[in-house]
Amino acid sequence: MRPIYRFAPKPLRRAVIGLIPQARRMSLTRRLSRSRMHLSIAAPGNTRIVRDERALVRATVTSATPLALRRSNLDAAIDAMRRLGIPYFRVTSANPFGTAVGVPLSAQGKIRTELARLLEGDTRYSLRWRSVDDSTTRRRSGSGVILRVFQAVSAPDGRAVYGQRFGCDIEFWTQRGERLMAPRKNPVTPEVDASRPVTQAPEHVFGSFAGPFDDKAYQTRDEFTVTPPDRVTFPVDAVYTWVNGDDPAWRERKHAAMVEHTGVNTLNPMAASDSRYTNRDELRYSLRSLQENAPWIRHIYIVTDDQVPTWLNVSHPKVTVVDHKEIFGDTGKLPTFNSHAIESRLHRIDGLSEHFLYVNDDMFIGRPVTPDMFFSPNGLSYFFPSPAMVDLNPASVKDSPVDAAAKNNRTLIERHFGKTTVRKMKHIVYPLRRSVLAEIAQSCHAEVEATASHQFRHPSDLSITSSLYHYWAYCTGRAVPSKVSYMYADLADPSTPLRLSELISNRDMDSFCLNDTDADAVPLELQHRVISDFLATYFPNATSLELPKATPQLHRQRKESDSSPPQQPDPTRSASV
Structure with a gap:
């Protein structure tokens, strides 16, 4: 069956994967086993x-x-x-x-x-x-x-x-x-x-x-x-924000901040969801995807809170680890556990190119691409609208952090440009221009500085890199919408193992996102197994950014002492705005 499936026409393979209703009746362990069924492993050199x-x-x-x-x-x-x-x-x-x-x-x-x-x-x-x-x-x-x-x-x-x-x-x-x-x-x-x-x-x-x-x-x-005018010739960097939620020192800092936080009751429960900080070496594989499929990236910056991945080759000339203190300076409030706050400071990275890609560690480049997928040759950045909508009600604590930020973004776009934004953005690699981010920080100084000062996601936050930037740049003639071949997979969805098996078979996506949540549908341990198996299969080749003999930490399980009651899926990871 494996050879038949591998060489079958794409519509037939999709029909096989389409048997998801039957798959939902399988046990979770059997479903994962079935997703592995299509893999045929051969020894190197053969x-x-x-x-x-x-x-x-x-x-x-x-x-x-x-x-x-x-x-x-x-x-x-x-x-x-x-x-x-x-x-x-x-x-x-x-x-x-x-x-x-x-x-x-x-x-x-x-x-x-x-x-x-x-x-x-x-x-x-x-x-x-x-x-x-x-x-x-x-x-x-x-x-x-x-x-x-x-x-x-x-x-x-x-x-x-x-x-x-x-x-x-x-x-x-x-x-x-x-x-x-x-x-x-x-x-x-x-x-x-x-x-x-x-x-x-x-x-x-x-x-x-x-x-x-x-x-x-x-x-x-x-x-x-000669150099034709339709070719991207300017340098493009990449920026990651990364956290190891299993680090005891970091967890202690987070706990102390939550105890001292006077407004915890005014935050949405998703503002500090544990799923936002879980580390399963996704960064390692995201970097592999970048090195393999976007070799034109000039330099990679990894923004962290006094943390360095144990496997990262920090002496590599193409990578720089940037501590929060370097980009916050005397602004905001540290330590911070708010990605909105961290993202509001990215334009302050020393040496960062004008054009750069902002990447979360759950985002991956799925096949070889050129820089003109993200930027036009004349320097405009592209953005990728989502069909998901943002309701027109005012922002409140009842909104998820991602929806509240979208509404706050909308308020600023209405104030400055007289236009009302209603669509979210796909959770995909974000093409950005440093000068536009700096302009937003200056033009919306009070709102941006307030976002930087919130240690946890706050109902008044802005989501600058994932939404506000793109609308601001669009309204000022520096960005245009575009399309991309993209897949989003929620690890808490029971159909995900089979969808990932299909992705391994076709490798037909420019980019994809693997979102992990604290939902009940699929236990965290199984989510870990799914993502570990998939990433090790899709990106098996180590790069020079990794230290020799650095083994990926597969099938990681949360320590019992770290366990907490299950929470609802965090839409801030699944439907960025």
Whole structure:
């Protein structure tokens, strides 16, 4: 059944997962077991047959990032051209995750007969001839095919397949006089001047997936050293806010703050829900998702309350741990256990780029993406509205913290721009601009400073990064709405294990969120097992941001001394505004 399920058409797999009403009648343990049924584990170093772009290919079971695989394919193709004595030049590819090199059409026969033999000793690489889809360009150039050099890599579960999408295309360019004609369209030019010598250009010139800091040089033509205006070239950082709710010192600080808090009875019960602070190493896997699927991120800042993950490589040049004291300074009130307060200070991070992504540790990048999914090339940020609505009643203590903050945001937007906001935002990676956050802090000084002063979520808080920023930037012409392939999964929902199994099989989401709650529907211990199994399967490869031999803490259970009565699900995690 496993091979049948794995290679079945997507609609059929969805139909299988659609049997959720029957799944709800299973015991929770059996349901989790069924979600594991579709996994077929292979040992590293083995090869296996997998599906890649509607074709069956032989893949090596090993760890590899898309960026490393992309570069390996490119270097293999270039090395082959050099060994065969064929002149070549790097071409800007229309596929941001793949690469391309141009060679003379006259070399096609030699490549057909010699390249396979040249790579024969290296079983990692495959060759696939493909027809050129652009018939107009093909008629101009005379070439109707390209050759893709690629290697297929599979994670041990057989689902994470990196293959042809990250391959290097060898294009056969036709010479007409002193012009070389392209066999298909590319983002820069259909022809180049053959009389001019080749030149060198760094990796980032050819696209934004590798990031603006990648300076490895490649041989190319002058025409491909230009930067089109539709490419993101500015640096983009990432910011996480993180807490380890199992840390005894932190728990003591929280308890002392709650005892001293004079307005506890005026807070919504969800304001200090334990689910907001549970730590199951989600940050480790979220960082893996970022390193693997968004390698263009320049720097990562992790904002904490005098805490550092035990597995984090703090000496890594790409990561900086920022303590609350550094961004609060003489503002607000510390210690704070209010994410709204912490988020109101993010623009004060020293060295933070103008454009950055704000990420919670329950957010993940599900597949390779480029920065233009979050920012337009001219610097506008994108936001992702949710179909969920905010009622038009005034904010009160009866509202969940997320709804109360949404209503407070609305009041400010009405005051400054005369428009009424009614929609929430998806709980997804938030693209932000530092200058806009600073402008909000100045223009709404009293409200922002009050939010920073609340140690726990308060009915008068603003939710700046998840909602207010996006509407403010939109009303001032610095943000626009966009769409994204996204999935939200509530770990307290009995259907979640099967939905996650489907996600592992398809890997078709740009981003997803795994929200944990203190609901009765699924015990916390089972939630821990679900998220641990899923994340270890989806992101199995450690990165250089982790210390060697740092083992993920799987199946963590809350200590009995830490137990508390079950609370209602916290919508502040499931439906951000």
